[in-house]
Amino acid sequence: IAVIPARYSSTRFPGKPLQPLNGKPLIQHVYEGVSGSRLLAGVFVATDHPAIYETVKEFGGKAVMTAEDHQSGTDRVAEAVTKIMAMGYDPEVIVNVQGDEPMIRPSMVDGLVGLMEDSRAAMGTLAKRIEERAEIMDPNVVKVVFNAEGFALYFSRAPIPYHRDREGVPQDGRDALFFKHIGIYAFRKEVLMGYSGLPPSRLEEIEKLEQLRALEAGLRIKVELTEFDTLGVDTPGDLKRVEEWLSLSS
Secondary structure (H helix, E strand, C coil), X not given: CEEEEECCCCCCCCCHHHCEECCEEHHXXXXXXXXXXXXXXXXXXXXXXXXXXXXXXXXXXXXXXXXXXXXXXXXXXXXXXXXXXHCCCCCCEEEECCCCCCCCCHHHHHHHHHHCCCCCCCEXXXXXXXXXXXXXXXXXXXXXXXXXXXXXXXXXXXXXXXXXXXXXXXXXXXXXXXXXXXXXXXXXXXXXXXXXXXXXXXXXXXXXXXXXXXHHCCCCEEEEECCCCCXXXXXXXXXXXXXXXXXXXX
């Protein structure tokens, strides 16, 4: 199954999931993008606000109410899964797609689920090759390095790997191996339920990256490469950029 955490309160953009985007609320774009996956038994929005719950119901989606005080979207997803299981679902894999990712594509979800066919993987996630030096240097663009079998070694806001012979970062990212982390995840059910109860880790608190908690706990995260990028919506300006991108691609 897929669970889309969508909270109402946001410091930079209150009520974000309900904001209109090309005639539909933002959360509907995310829901429809995820629902196109051919590998899911169900898609649910996990929210803390009745307005979001009712909006999802109005466009024909499924939603569950969760507590307001979760520290992360992953914790919200874990609570939602317990309620979804009470409805009769028994998922092996849970896909977590944030409610502010309107550019999500069904093939990206399918790729995540496919990663979990590797029994060694506790989690799966996506990455896209970076070609622009500005993105390599941008701390808001999270970078990931992984081993020959595709398992993540580290995630960082810093430009990793450091190219010693090129004084750190090449002028053009196309001749280097830098990968942007696309922050959607697949979890094995038992991993999700245990992971959400772990305290924040040392590296997580330094980098402010929740996935480092998993690596420090010894969980293996397998990475799938995708040719698609996403643009998360954190501010009204981001919403306008997504609208412009959609108008150019239509």
